[in-house]
Amino acid sequence: MTQALIGIMGGSGLYQMEGLEDTQEHIISTPFGAPSDALVTGKLQGASVAFLARHARGHRLLPSEVPYRANIHAMKQLGVRWLMSVSAVGSLQEHIKPLDMVLPDQFIDLTRRRDSSFFGQGAVAHVSMAQPVCNVVANALGRAVKSVLTGENADSAMPRPSLHQSGTYVCIEGPHFSSQAESRWYRSMGADVIGMTNMPEAKLAREAQMAYATLAMVTDFDCWHPAEAHVTANMALANLLKNAGRAQQVVKHAIKLLASETRESTAHTALQSALVTQPEAMTADVLARLEVILR
Numbered sequence: 001m002t003q004a005l006i007g008i009m010g011g012s013g014l015y016q017m018e019g020l021e022d023t024q025e026h027i028i029s030t031p032f033g034a035p036s037d038a039l040v041t042g043k044l045q046g047a048s049v050a051f052l053a054r055h056a057r058g059h060r061l062l063p064s065e066v067p068y069r070a071n072i073h074a075m076k077q078l079g080v081r082w083l084m085s086v087s088a089v090g091s092l093q094e095h096i097k098p099l100d101m102v103l104p105d106q107f108i109d110l111t112r113r114r115d116s117s118f119f120g121q122g123a124v125a126h127v128s129m130a131q132p133v134c135n136v137v138a139n140a141l142g143r144a145v146k147s148v149l150t151g152e153n154a155d156s157a158m159p160r161p162s163l164h165q166s167g168t169y170v171c172i173e174g175p176h177f178s179s180q181a182e183s184r185w186y187r188s189m190g191a192d193v194i195g196m197t198n199m200p201e202a203k204l205a206r207e208a209q210m211a212y213a214t215l216a217m218v219t220d221f222d223c224w225h226p227a228e229a230h231v232t233a234n235m236a237l238a239n240l241l242k243n244a245g246r247a248q249q250v251v252k253h254a255i256k257l258l259a260s261e262t263r264e265s266t267a268h269t270a271l272q273s274a275l276v277t278q279p280e281a282m283t284a285d286v287l288a289r290l291e292v293i294l295r
Contacts, residue, residue: 047259
């Protein structure tokens with residue numbers, strides 16, 4: 001099986017990775033079910049890359065239906081150590097505008113119906129989520145965004161988006177968008193953007209000892225803003241399409257940076273201080289289920 005170093009979790013509007021060479025499709029089975037879709041591996045910017053469409057090609061899965069554990073497990077099987085998520089979000093702050101890009105460094109998890117851990121049923125671990133994002137991956141994404149925006153035509157009539165290098169992402173269950181009362185509540189929490197998919201994805205990536213960060217593409221102002229239209233699916237998708245090419249360029253450049261700069265992440269050793277049940281105390285069935293995660 002082809003071993004990939006860098007993984008890309010494509011969100012709404014990003015269902016394939018342009019420029020992948022020597023591609024192979026992998027139908028992968030996991031102890032946690034099947035992933036969202038076939039994973040595609042190949043070479044990009046000289047690096048080994050694995051791509052997965054989070055909602056499946058054709059966007060067939062609701063946020064609550066995404067098999068988050070299977071997706072992360074499949075990436076781990078392919079040897080992914082660095083994982084970039086591309087996600088659509090709404091803005092909860094005046095200064096974060098549609099088409100802007102955000103690199104969230106904190107999460108608030110308000111999901112209710114999702115399996116959020118590989119552990120349990122015979123094995124206990126408590127990973128730290130105090131700093132849920134890998135600074136190495138986030139830094140590569142930030143530098144890539146700056147490079148792409150700098151290279152764009154300054155004389156273009158289109159407004160240039162801004163990069164926000166930190167922020168709090170509140171993850172809701174969905175699939176419905178927020179009520180105005182909810183949107184105001186999220187703002188009162190200090191949340192900056194709102195989405196439906198980065199939890200439990202970030203938690204599972206940490207348990208799998210993958211370095212994870214998100215490129216959040218802003219599509220709307222949710223429904224709190226008194227002077228802006230309330231979000232609809234058509235509005236969100238239209239703004240995603242405006243940013244799709246830019247997102248592809250950012251990811252390609254970030255891959256080049258990650259592949260050329262050999263570094264380690266604290267995420268790569270997350271289980272060293274988290275594993276309560278030691279492997280010798282696990283049954284054979286539990287060890288078989290967690291074998292890939294414990295690597």
